[in-house]
Every structure is written in C-alpha cells, then in structure tokens.
Amino acid sequence: LKIYDQDPLQVILCDKHAVKKWVSDTIGSKFVIPEYLGFPAVWKTNHMSGDAEFLESKHDESEALGRLLPRLKKKHGVKKGEWAYRLIEPRIIKEKKLNVNTDYKFHCVNGNIRWVQMIWDRTHYGKECVFDDSGNLTDIISEPRNKHTPNNLLCNKSQFEELKTIAKELSKDWKYVRVDLYYDEQPWFGEMTFWPASGTF
Numbered sequence: 001l002k003i004y005d006q007d008p009l010q011v012i013l014c015d016k017h018a019v020k021k022w023v024s025d026t027i028g029s030k031f032v033i034p035e036y037l038g039f040p041a042v043w044k045t046n047h048m049s050g051d052a053e054f055l056e057s058k059h060d061e062s063e064a065l066g067r068l069l070p071r072l073k074k075k076h077g078v079k080k081g082e083w084a085y086r087l088i089e090p091r092i093i094k095e096k097k098l099n100v101n102t103d104y105k106f107h108c109v110n111g112n113i114r115w116v117q118m119i120w121d122r123t124h125y126g127k128e129c130v131f132d133d134s135g136n137l138t139d140i141i142s143e144p145r146n147k148h149t150p151n152n153l154l155c156n157k158s159q160f161e162e163l164k165t166i167a168k169e170l171s172k173d174w175k176y177v178r179v180d181l182y183y184d185e186q187p188w189f190g191e192m193t194f195w196p197a198s199g200t201f
Contacts, residue, residue, distance in 0.1 A: 001175060001176060001194070001195070001199075002081045002082065002083065002194075002195055002199055003081070005175060006083060006084075009022075010084045010194055011084045011087045011088060013084075013177075013192045013194075014047075014082075014084040014085055014088060014192070014193075014194065015046050015047065015088045015089075016044065016045075016046040016047075016093055016191055017046040017091060017093050018046070018088075019191065019192060020032045020033075020189075023170065023189050026169065026170060027166055027169055027170065027189075030186070031166065031186075031187055031188060031189050032188075032189055033095045033096060033098070033188055033189070034095070034096065035093070035094060035095065036094055036095050036096035037094060038096070039055055039056060039057050039058065039060075040054070040055060040056050040057075040096075040097040041054075041055045041094055041095065041096060041097055042054055042055075042094075042095045042096075042097050043055060043064050043068060043092055043093070043094050043095075044068070044092070044093060044095075045068060045071050045072060045090055045091070045092055045093070046088060046090065046091050046092075046093050047076050047085055047088040047089075047090045047091075048071055048074070048076045048085075049076075051067070051068065051071055053067060053068060054097060055097075065092075068092050069092075071090070072090040072091070072092070073090075074090075076088075077198070080195075080198035080199070080200060081195075081198070081199075082194075082195050082198055082199075084194070098182055098184040098188060099184050100182045100183065100184045101120050101121065101122075102118060102119065102120040102155075102182070102183075103117070103118070103119045103120070103122070103126075103180055103181075103182065103190065104116060104117070104118055104155075104163055104180070104181045104182065104183070105117035105118075105119065105142075105178050105179070105180050105181075105196075106163070106164070106167035106171070106178065106179045106180075106181065107142075107176075107178050107196075108167055108168065108171035108174070108176070108177055108178070108179060109171075109175065109176050110171075110172065110174070110175060111168050111169075111171050111172030111173075111174075112133075112168070113133040113164060113167060113168065114133070115130050115131065115132060115133070115138065115140060115142065116130065116131045116132075116133070116135075117129075117130055117142045117143065118130070118131065118151070118154060119143075119146060125145045125146050125147070126146055126147070127146065127147045127149040127151070128141075128142065128143060128146035128147065128148060128149065129148065129149055129150050129151045130142050131154055133164070135154050135157065135160050137150060137151075137152055137154075143196070143197065155183050159183050159187075162183075162186075162187050163181050163183065163187050166179070166181060166187050166189070167179040167181065170189075170192065171192075174194070176194070177192050177193065177194050178192070178193040178194075178196050179192055180192070180193065
C-alpha cells in the first residue's frame with residue numbers, strides 16, 4: 001500500500017494539524033481537540049510520532065521546546081518509505097491534555113473494523129490488549145513492543161459504539177487505516193495512521 005496506493009489526501013490525514021479540519025468537515029468539530037495555550041497541555045510536532053511533551057505549567061515550556069524544535073528540521077518517514085510524512089510542513093501543535101490514560105486504536109479496512117488495540121499506562125510503550133469489532137477480548141498481540149496484558153475493562157458498550165461509529169466513518173474510503181480515538185466524557189479524535197510501525201511488523 002505504501003508503494004502502490006498513494007493518494008494526495010494521505011498527506012493531509014498524516015498531518016496532525018491539517019487533519020483536524022478534515023475531521024471537522026467529516027464528523028464535526030466537537031470531536032477535535034482544539035488548539036490550547038493553557039495548562040495542562042500536550043505539545044507535539046505534526047509530522048512525527050512518539051514526541052508528545054506533557055506540560056503541567058509554563059515552567060515546562062523551555063524544556064519541551066528544547067526537545068521539539070530540533071525535530072522540526074527532520075524529515076520523517078524517508079528511511080522506511082512513509083512517503084506522505086516527508087511532504088508535511090513541520091510545526092508544533094499545542095492541545096489541551098485530556099483526562100484519559102487509554103488509547104483506542106481501530107484498525108479498519110474499507111470502513112470495517114478488524115480489530116481494536118487498547119493501550120494504557122503508556123510511558124514510552126504501554127500495556128496492550130486487543131478486542132474484535134464486537135468488543136470481545138482476543139489473544140492477538142498487535143504491537144510486540146507493548147506489554148501484552150489481557151484486560152476485559154474495555155469502555156462500556158455505549159461508549160464503544162460511539163467510538164466505532166466514528167472509526168467507521170473516518171476509515172470508509174481507505175483500504176486500510178488505523179483510527180486513534182480517546183474517550184473523555186465524549187469521543188475525541190487522535191490521529192490517522194496508514195502504516196503503523198512504518199508497516200514493518
């Protein structure tokens with residue numbers, strides 16, 4: 001898919017800043033984490049992964065910028081063929097920190113959910129378990145770097161259905177995409193990933 005299924009729209013959807021408008025137009029702005037200049041906050045670049053900085057107050061700014069600014073000069077995705085990332089204009093985005101400890105990663109094929117990663121207690125890597133599209137726990141290990149931790153504590157059924165509806169809508173035009181969502185009183189959009197782990201697992 002990296003080689004033979006390239007679509008210019010993927011550049012926008014891989015851009016953590018530009019994708020916000022597309023999501024707003026597709027499912028509504030209420031699901032998009034807005035830009036935020038207060039604290040606590042999450043700062044990250046729009047063209048890379050794994051570089052989120054968690055700031056509790058203004059005192060954390062200089063340290064966070066010290067780590068993020070050098071990343072603006074780097075092209076992401078070149079070594080492993082993730083072509084869309086190298087076309088993104090780098091910038092730092094600032095968002096309000098949600099009161100959540102869990103990521104829901106919906107792996108979707110043509111708008112159909114194939115499996116759902118639940119990741120929590122994340123520092124660099126976290127604990128993980130995988131559910132099917134009905135919310136049943138499986139024995140799949142989706143990302144070996146995480147600690148496989150069987151856990152039936154998926155969000156409640158109504159919340160899961162809300163998240164599923166969003167994942168299906170955002171993924172319906174793609175042969176494969178992973179849709180990352182959160183739940184903090186309501187669903188929140190995280191990002192879209194076409195090549196998890198650079199497609200190297």
